[in-house]
Amino acid sequence: MSPLKTVSALADAGLIPAERAGALEPVAARYAVALTDTVARLIDRGDPNDPIARQYIPSEAELRATPEERSDPIGDAAHSPVPGIVHRHADRVLFKLVHNCPVYCRFCFRREMVGPDSESALLPDVFANAVAYIEGHPEIWEVIVTGGDPFSLSARRIGEVAAHLAAIPHVKIVRWHTRLPVVDPARINDEFVASLLTPGVTTIVALHANHPRELTAAARAACARLIDAGIPMLSQSVLLKGVNDDVKTLEALMRTFVEARVKPYYLHHADLAPGTSHFRVSIEEGLTLMGALRARLSGLCVPQYVLDIPGGVAKVRLTSTDVEKTATGWRIRDPDGNWHAYPAGLRPLS
Numbered sequence: 001m002s003p004l005k006t007v008s009a010l011a012d013a014g015l016i017p018a019e020r021a022g023a024l025e026p027v028a029a030r031y032a033v034a035l036t037d038t039v040a041r042l043i044d045r046g047d048p049n050d051p052i053a054r055q056y057i058p059s060e061a062e063l064r065a066t067p068e069e070r071s072d073p074i075g076d077a078a079h080s081p082v083p084g085i086v087h088r089h090a091d092r093v094l095f096k097l098v099h100n101c102p103v104y105c106r107f108c109f110r111r112e113m114v115g116p117d118s119e120s121a122l123l124p125d126v127f128a129n130a131v132a133y134i135e136g137h138p139e140i141w142e143v144i145v146t147g148g149d150p151f152s153l154s155a156r157r158i159g160e161v162a163a164h165l166a167a168i169p170h171v172k173i174v175r176w177h178t179r180l181p182v183v184d185p186a187r188i189n190d191e192f193v194a195s196l197l198t199p200g201v202t203t204i205v206a207l208h209a210n211h212p213r214e215l216t217a218a219a220r221a222a223c224a225r226l227i228d229a230g231i232p233m234l235s236q237s238v239l240l241k242g243v244n245d246d247v248k249t250l251e252a253l254m255r256t257f258v259e260a261r262v263k264p265y266y267l268h269h270a271d272l273a274p275g276t277s278h279f280r281v282s283i284e285e286g287l288t289l290m291g292a293l294r295a296r297l298s299g300l301c302v303p304q305y306v307l308d309i310p311g312g313v314a315k316v317r318l319t320s321t322d323v324e325k326t327a328t329g330w331r332i333r334d335p336d337g338n339w340h341a342y343p344a345g346l347r348p349l350s
Helices: 007-012 018-030 037-042 051-056 124-135 155-166 190-196 217-228 247-259 283-296
Strands: 085-089 092-096 142-146 173-178 202-208 233-239 263-269 304-308 315-317 323-325 329-333 339-343
Touching: 007 018, 037 051, 085 124, 092 124, 124 155, 142 155, 155 173, 155 190, 190 217, 217 233, 233 247, 247 263, 247 283, 263 283, 283 304, 283 323
Parallel strands: 092 142, 142 173, 173 202, 202 233, 233 263, 263 304
Antiparallel strands: 085 092, 304 315, 323 329, 329 339
């Protein structure tokens, strides 16, 4: 089956009722839709609250915004010295290599910037300028290749990018952020894995998955191909209402990561992206869940619960000493010891 990229295709596949199609067309016109065959087969069509469907199937709620939401919720633009680069921390940069994905998550914090109408990858001159920026900053030790999903590129192109980065003497770590092993595991074949292995740098893959059902036997086999080739893997997940906001699901997810030899790394508090308030739990709920996880799991399985302070301030761990409840929401302490207000507003506008 070809990727499902339209509301009518979702209806034809039985993933939404035909009578909902008209109401979802405006959502798809604003925010890109795409599901792979792998994802479509994971969805339980008999469960109206299926956690896989909730991540990928558009909802009318996406057109309801709250005042605190913003098009660039983590402040990439404030730290982008040249197109394609985000340099927020001295020793590492984000390299936003592509603007599309094999699937589009309904809670994506870059949902205003990615999609099929964007350039599929950086144009040659933009790519060259981004690499030149990395070359010109010897403090950059790690390059985090992101997008979009950089694994949507061909093995040949990934090998070219890896070679460019490995040729920069001060770059020692290249970390690729992707959903591909869970949404299209067959793409992670021997040729693809070989393209990532470039002498001179350590290659790491960070895998985004939010529910244990996403880690199918095929997905675990794709991870094994990467790991057996010597590529360490980390996990990234987002705490999402109706998907994984209960301790049993999170426990199963983290155990499944570890069983697949993927180290749990980050559990993100959902960002203030437009039209995503129906996915966000409160910080208080998140802290309670993390406390329950620590009581139930080996330290091998416990991720860091993190939040990106809006405006490009910093990514911080949400711990009891760095979070305080206020009359209007919360305040969060950044790594420099400064406090920042964070809104409590979780209800979408009617």
